[in-house]
Amino acid sequence: MSAMPAPGAPRTPPKVRRPAPAPRVPTPAGVVAAFQAEPRSPMIERDGDEWLVTFWWADADADEVLLFVNRLTDERDLDRSLMERLRGTDLWHLSYRMPGDWRASYAVVPKRPGRPAPWRDLAEQVSLRAALDRGLPDPLNPSTMRNRVGNTVSVVELPDAPAQRWLKPRGPLRGVLTEHELDGRRPWVYRPAEFVAGGPVLIALDGEMWVGEQSLPAMIDNVIADGLIRPPLVLLVPGGDRLRRWAELNGSGGMPDWLADVLLPWAVAGHDAGTDAADRVVAGQSLGGAVALLTAAERPDAVGGFVAQSASLWQEGLAERAGAMPASARGYLEVGRQEWVLLGPNRELHHRLAAADVRHDYAEFNGGHDYACWRDGIVDGLRAVLPPATAG
Incomplete structure (x- = not known):
């Protein structure tokens, strides 16, 4: 038998800017009012042939809040993924308009006063990815999963996303x-x-x-x-x-x-x-x-x-x-x-x-x-x- 494979030279994927910015849109006043009446995140509302997806985060101490959504967030343009603070509150929000079959994991990375933003000044991709992969799950969203580093993150899925019919165990393992x-x-x-x-x-x-x-x-x-x-x-x-x-x-x-x-x-x-x-x-x-x-x-x-x-x-x-x-x-x-x-x-x-x-x-x-x-x-x-x- 051959031995374990000899390590090759580690390589990292090219860090290429999104060909088009993620479809971020202003959060409508009606969505803000609906959240204040009944907090939930993300809020999903039909918008013509697509869906308006609004993420919320409550954090009175944060200076900035980055929403890291898998492959909507562009690691070469992170400012576009910064959440907006609702004036006079501790609430942060960000909205995207997406087709109804979309599904993604996401996490939130807040910046604390007097501390550097975890996502800034990290030119080396591995360090940046490590910072983003350790974001926080959305406490208003019960749908979660574990990412590659073992961190719990949240999952958003729209109504037409493929049904994951076999994911949930139906009982103890039979084997x-x-x-x-x-x-x-x-x-x-x-x-x-x-x-x-x-x-x-x-x-x-x-x-x-x-x-x-x-x-x-x-x-x-x-x-x-x-x-x-x-x-x-x-x-x-x-x-x-x-x-x-x-x-x-x-x-x-x-x-x-x-x-x-x-x-x-x-x-x-x-x-x-x-x-x-x-x-x-x-x-x-x-x-x-x-x-x-x-x-x-x-x-x-x-x-x-x-x-x-x-x-x-x-x-x-x-x-x-x-x-x-x-x-x-x-x-x-x-x-x-x-x-x-x-x-x-x-x-x-x-x-x-x-x-x-x-x-x-x-x-x-x-x-x-x-x-x-x-x-x-x-x-x-x-x-x-x-x-x-x-x-x-």
């Missing part, structure tokens, strides 16, 4: 979730109650994001119960800290070979994983989405399926490597319409795969680089690559 040690990692293995030895295998990257309150095992239980997929053995591979993740999940980190030569043989030997490459799927988001594509493209001897969500195709040469996918592969590719850096490259890859007769489903959702959206899309991906046997 068994166990944690293991392998080659310096601590992967989880979920064996659904319905899994049959030698059956399909799902590798989920950034596995720490899929255990706990946002449970991929629970979602898989739900779609199995609904008869929508063949029950897979699930291998949840942790991404580790920021530096390790950047090193190992970039296009030169060697992760596809580690999955094929270390993880899968281990799962066959100790967990009854199937050996048919056509029934082995790698699922990932962002950098993990790129790894899912590369594994299916470059290790077809071991993996035949991919679920790639918002794949980081900004990396030089990666789209070309992923586009060399064998026609035997089966996959699912999706990207957010708010992802101005990734939308074009993912569309281009979709067309390239279609021209090469690679069977795959392609989707665009109205959202950003966001687990609030990916936690629904991953189920769509599994339904595409692991349909029930009766589906043909």
Whole structure:
């Protein structure tokens, strides 16, 4: 077996200004009056063919308040995401006009008197992102999730956003979730109650994001119960800290070979994983989405399926490597319409795969680089690559 992938050189995505400013609009007086009569956040009101979404924050001590909404906030124009204070009150507000199928996570970052703004003078992208990722959830919004750094953030969704029917657990896990040690990692293995030895295998990257309150095992239980997929053995591979993740999940980190030569043989030997490459799927988001594509493209001897969500195709040469996918592969590719850096490259890859007769489903959702959206899309991906046997 090969060793754990050697760390590659960490790279960061290009910091590109939004091609058009986010659709911020003045908060109407009627919305202000409605909030004062019945506080709730965000307030969602129909506005013609779209919806007016108004966020509120109560904070008497803040000098400034930044509203960080996934992919509406432009990290190169943060002043445009500063909330406005309602004169004579401790209330701050900001309104956007959005289509009805939009969903996003968001957090609030206040500036305190006598202290520097957490988002200013941070020219280096990693430090800026760390400050924004530690924003505060909206206390008036009960809908929350955990972001990549483990921070609780809020979720806004409009009436036409795709229904996340499989997200909520319907009871205790029916299968068994166990944690293991392998080659310096601590992967989880979920064996659904319905899994049959030698059956399909799902590798989920950034596995720490899929255990706990946002449970991929629970979602898989739900779609199995609904008869929508063949029950897979699930291998949840942790991404580790920021530096390790950047090193190992970039296009030169060697992760596809580690999955094929270390993880899968281990799962066959100790967990009854199937050996048919056509029934082995790698699922990932962002950098993990790129790894899912590369594994299916470059290790077809071991993996035949991919679920790639918002794949980081900004990396030089990666789209070309992923586009060399064998026609035997089966996959699912999706990207957010708010992802101005990734939308074009993912569309281009979709067309390239279609021209090469690679069977795959392609989707665009109205959202950003966001687990609030990916936690629904991953189920769509599994339904595409692991349909029930009766589906043909």
